[in-house]
Amino acid sequence: MLKTKRWITILCAALLTISVTAPAQDAQRQTAAINTGAQEVLIIIQPQHVRFAAPPAMEQMHLQVTNPAGETVFDSGGVSVLEIFWPLHDANNAPLKSGLYAYRLTVKTAQDKEPRVQRGHFIVDRAQDRDGSDRLWVTSRNDNGVGAELTVAKQEDTTVAGTRTPGKNKKDKTANAAEEIVDGEAVRSLNGLTDHLKLTGGQNVSVTSEGDTVTINAQLGDGQAVKSVNGLTDQITLEAGPNITITPDGNKLTIAATGAGNSSLTEVNGNIGIGVANPLVKLHVSSSEILPLRAQSTSAASFAAGWDFYHGTTGKGYVGAPGSATSIAPGEMLVYAAPGTKTSLWAGGVRGLTVDTNGHVGIGTASPFGELHLHGYGPVITLSTTAGKRAYIQNVGGNMVFKPHGFGECCSAFTLKPYNGFAEFKGLAGPHEVQITSANDRAYLKLNSLLNGQRGTWSVESGIYGRPGWFGIYDWEAKRGRLAIDPTGLVYVDALRITGGADFAEHFDVNTSATASTSSIAAGMVVSIDAANPGKLALSHQAYDRRVAGIISGAGGVKPGMMMGQTGTLADGQHPVALSGRVYVWVDAARGAVNPGDLLTSSATPGHAMKAAHASRAQGAIIGKAMTGLKQGKGLVLVLVTLQ
Structure with missing residues (x-):
């Protein structure tokens, strides 16, 4: 039903129907046939676009088109050309849908002090499937038809409606683009209809008027069926199928479902059963097949392949397999308890395992203390x-x-x-506190090794050489002692090299292939275990590197006090690396000034240490503790080596 003054204005005063399938003609014919006024702007509707054409006197035009929501679907901007083409597309270059679109056309000639504005509407009707062609209506807000400066044509040699040119005979149709619509007169041309239009009511359709309002009303008669629905014609009969009821009540028709019929789904007293006729709980599934239940999601960011568990409106947990792009356990099989909720595993009515809200695991206890808590007297x-x-x-x-x-x-x-x-x-x-015994009841420890094909046997014992109070290491293969400590504390060894210094060092080969040249290796640089070369080290170049091994000894004039190595084996090398004691180390303070007492770790600067600012990352990557400071830049810092 149409019942507004706006619609009757469209229908009876200034509504122009133009088929967008009208053929286009050349510009020369259009100019000759349509340009009847010096100040006239032509709107020409063609199959693929609407063209706004201005006379030569026009200096500037600006066209804006908006949809019913007020969103701009086309904006030409201010142009000085004499033509604007609107391709009947929206701002996303998609074809316009059926609907009402407002246009605002701003024009200015050399004689105009200020731009003039013409407003109106386009009504797009995509009727190709319904009537065989799409249609476009153009309306104006002027009271006297289309407007004093607007002409509309459906093809370039024919004008549909517009202004009567001043000084011309109204009946001279060759001179006028279109006649002015007289008060109370219907549109001269509408979808091929000419002269006056008359609205006549048909079967079940009434046409009434009241003032400026025309009302068109369609109504079905009592007991009369719809004549056409989705291809069905004449009277339509609704028939109930399995588990469907159709109940008429006056003008109301109720269609309802009752159960699931021959399907495997049943409902009894609010309980749903699958494969069972009398479900006993809210969801009761019974099957003799080997196929299990399945929870499946189709999105990598979904938790749909699982079950949520609630107490009332409070979420308690989830069991499922989150997608590979979820924020929790992506791609894993997940048993998840909500914050504040424990997770437990019971068997035989007895609690077996508990995970508390801090992630602590308890076996045999509901309140685990520490990361893993095993409770019970028997063998745990x-x-x-x-x-x-x-x-x-x-x-x-x-x-x-x-x-x-x-x-x-x-x-x-x-x-x-x-x-x-x-x-x-x-x-x-x-x-005994610690008991290591031998056949003669002496504290005795025997060590065997096979090196370079030769067997070596040593013993660590007390009371060696028949001397009470002595302790020593005896080489049974060589039949001689290698180390002895007498009752006064003197140590006897074959060789012990102490030349003065403050650290304990071992010799290592240092690989520089990944960081620098051999010449760049210097005393005081930090080195790490080289995973690609067993037994060798490399200049450290990673912050908080847990493979950090020590500092090349000898920087700042402080030499190693003890050096160890075994020639001809992997336990040897060119560089003494301090593993303990005091030694100078190169430090890069770009990540923070170093003060005495700060823990040092490896940095991204090859061979340099830095302040360990993150305790959790520094675990296993501590070189030692600074004994001097460095405010900025790079320099040597005395460090007490304590590898952690």
């Missing part, structure tokens, strides 16, 4: 072999007991007593 850890051999680790009275069988502290092979600091190896003779 059992180690077994495929041959059935077992070893047990258990807590007995606060002591950690390692034993081959049974329970308790009796017959343990090794006991750690954290409360008094004792470590106890037990033999048949009874307990």
